[in-house]
Each structure stands twice: as C-alpha cells, then as structure tokens.
Amino acid sequence: MTSIQQKIVKPKLGLLELAKQLGNVSVACRTMGYSRDTFYRYKELYDQGGESALIEISRKKPILKNRVSSEIEQAVIDYAIEYPAYGQLRASLGLKQKGIIISSSGVRSVWVRNDLENFQKRLKALQSKIDQDGILPTEEQIASLEKMKSEKEAYGEIETHYPGYLGSQDTYLVGRIKGIGNIYQQTFIDTYSRVAIVKLYNDKSSITAADILNDRIIPFFDDQKLSLQRILTDRGTEYCGKVENHAYQLYLGIEDIDHTKTKVKRPQTNGICERFHRTIQDECYNILFRKKFYRSLEELQIDVDEWINKYNHQRPHSGKHCYGKTPYQTFLDGKHIAFEKNIDDKIHQTNNASVNSDNSN
Numbered sequence: 001m002t003s004i005q006q007k008i009v010k011p012k013l014g015l016l017e018l019a020k021q022l023g024n025v026s027v028a029c030r031t032m033g034y035s036r037d038t039f040y041r042y043k044e045l046y047d048q049g050g051e052s053a054l055i056e057i058s059r060k061k062p063i064l065k066n067r068v069s070s071e072i073e074q075a076v077i078d079y080a081i082e083y084p085a086y087g088q089l090r091a092s093l094g095l096k097q098k099g100i101i102i103s104s105s106g107v108r109s110v111w112v113r114n115d116l117e118n119f120q121k122r123l124k125a126l127q128s129k130i131d132q133d134g135i136l137p138t139e140e141q142i143a144s145l146e147k148m149k150s151e152k153e154a155y156g157e158i159e160t161h162y163p164g165y166l167g168s169q170d171t172y173l174v175g176r177i178k179g180i181g182n183i184y185q186q187t188f189i190d191t192y193s194r195v196a197i198v199k200l201y202n203d204k205s206s207i208t209a210a211d212i213l214n215d216r217i218i219p220f221f222d223d224q225k226l227s228l229q230r231i232l233t234d235r236g237t238e239y240c241g242k243v244e245n246h247a248y249q250l251y252l253g254i255e256d257i258d259h260t261k262t263k264v265k266r267p268q269t270n271g272i273c274e275r276f277h278r279t280i281q282d283e284c285y286n287i288l289f290r291k292k293f294y295r296s297l298e299e300l301q302i303d304v305d306e307w308i309n310k311y312n313h314q315r316p317h318s319g320k321h322c323y324g325k326t327p328y329q330t331f332l333d334g335k336h337i338a339f340e341k342n343i344d345d346k347i348h349q350t351n352n353a354s355v356n357s358d359n360s361n
Helices: 003-022 025-032 036-056 070-082 088-097 104-113 119-133 139-155 206-223 247-255 267-291 297-313 327-360
Strands: 167-177 181-190 196-201 230-233 258-261
Touching (some): 003 025, 003 036, 003 267, 070 088, 070 104, 070 119, 119 139, 119 327, 167 206, 167 267, 181 206, 181 267, 196 267, 196 297, 206 247, 247 258, 267 297
Parallel strands (some): 167 230, 230 258
Antiparallel strands (some): 167 181, 181 196
C-alpha cells in the first residue's frame, strides 16, 4: 500500500476501530465527524474486501494519462519560480515562446500539484532557491520579494531566514493510557527546516518545557555548530511566568535565547506545531496504539523516536523552505546562511565598537 493510499484509508479504519473500542457507533461517529450511514457503508465494504475496498471509494482518482510529461511539468515549475508574478495565462504564453505548448488550465494543474498555485507560494519557492542554491535574483524578482515582505509585515506573519533563527515549541496531549497516566508531548520545530524534536512526559510544567531544551534541543544545535536564537510559544503557564522562579524562563536566560509569545487569541500564529501534531497523531500514534500495548513511557518514547528519525531524514516535506526535501537535508542546506549571517553580525558589531572607540578618543 502506497503512502497516499495509507492516508486515504487511515481515517476510515480509525472510525471503525473507535466504534469497536467504545462499543457505541453514535459516539464514534460524533467524535470523528462522520454520519452513521457513512460508518455502516465503510463497515460493509471492510467486511467484504478489507482495506483495499476502503481505498477504492476515494473520490479523487487522478487520470495519469491526461497529465503532461515530466519534462513539461518541470519547465512549468521552473518558469513559475523564475516569474512568480505571472498568472497562469501569461505563463502559458511565455512557455509557448520557448516552444513548450501547455494551456493556461494545464499550467494551473501543475501549480496545484506542486504547491505553487498562488503568488505567495511561488515567491516562497523563489526565496528558498535563492537562499539554498545561491542564485542571483533579477530586478523583477527582487521587486516581487519586496512586495511580499511588506505584505507580511502588515499582517504580522512570522519570518524565518535560516536554521536556528526561530524555533516553535508547544505542548500536545497525546492521550491517557492505563498504568502510565496522561501522556504529554513537548514539541519543538525548527521553523526554517521543519526538523522536529519531541519528548514525552507525564505532566506539563515549566520543568518539562525546560527539560527538552536541555536534553535534546540545545545538544542538537551544539552538534550542528549552530545557536538557537529565538523560540516562539503560546502563553501557557509552562512557558510564561515570573522569570525569577520559572524554570523555562530561567533556562532561556542562561542559553541567551529570545522568547516570543503568540498574539493573544491568535493560537494559529504557532500553526507549524499544530500542523505537526496532526501529522504525528495520524501517522505515528494512531498506528502505534493499534499495534502494541505500552506499559511505560520509556517504551513508547523509543517507538516515537524511531518515527521522528524517519520524519526528519526520509519523509519529503512541503514546507516553504524544504522544496520537497527532507527536513534534515533542508537544515543542512541552510546552515551556510546561518554561518554567513553570524559572521556578518560579528563584523558589524566589531566595526561599531571600533567607531565608538574612535569617537570617544
């Protein structure tokens, strides 16, 4: 079964399994947002043909024979990044001048498949190419990037420029297991590369929030010879409190890490963690808990770490700087940007110190 097929069948199997565990179809349907008719349709298909029968009822089946060749698709992608401000009709006409025949609707289809369907996404792809491949932008591209920057500042969007520039941390309630108790996950995401680091605990507190920093996050950046400059969190008590007696705040001060908090009543500002939590729930916990009964937090942590390793090193990511690469490869490709930026900052500080010294003399 392919990864796409697994994504299709997971929620259907989850509905059937939840109804079985609860012994109540109505509660299971209400919890997962399905109707009872849909449940019984899934159950009948599963009883007759297993998982493959559930895959066949997917509404969206791409007709591969109608797609353009891989060469034309790549040409459309390259053109979108080269001219991000062009719409689909203008892109179609521009490609025609290069001898590549594709309709404007065909251009749109390629953009949708490759997450390039709007101006902002094409600009993000361009910025990633500039940062990672060192290409020199044209005047037209620079103008488009400046326009995007001003729009982001107006809407308060979080900016991230290289690995270690900004980390996002959040607490996630995985669930409760008899004999273990509540399971809380401390989550850290490097917002540039999407590299994820997690650790499981039985409670949520400033101590557990600081522990993952000390045990996993800071050692990871030390191994990469990079510093973590800033962390974004929500306003939960595990992250916010009086500095003098709050473990998390104290640890950030020791490591000289700036702390940014999400806007009041705007939890979506930390949406990177929220999206990751959906992914790890669907692709990790829902599968692990069906296969195995866990007797300790340490036992579960081992299997979660194995999944995280695959997520970081094997699973392609669609993040705006990943460009289809794995999070760890994106991290490695962006390290030179962080090194160059840090060198520039040190030179700037040295020059300022020299100027101030001359002025005082």
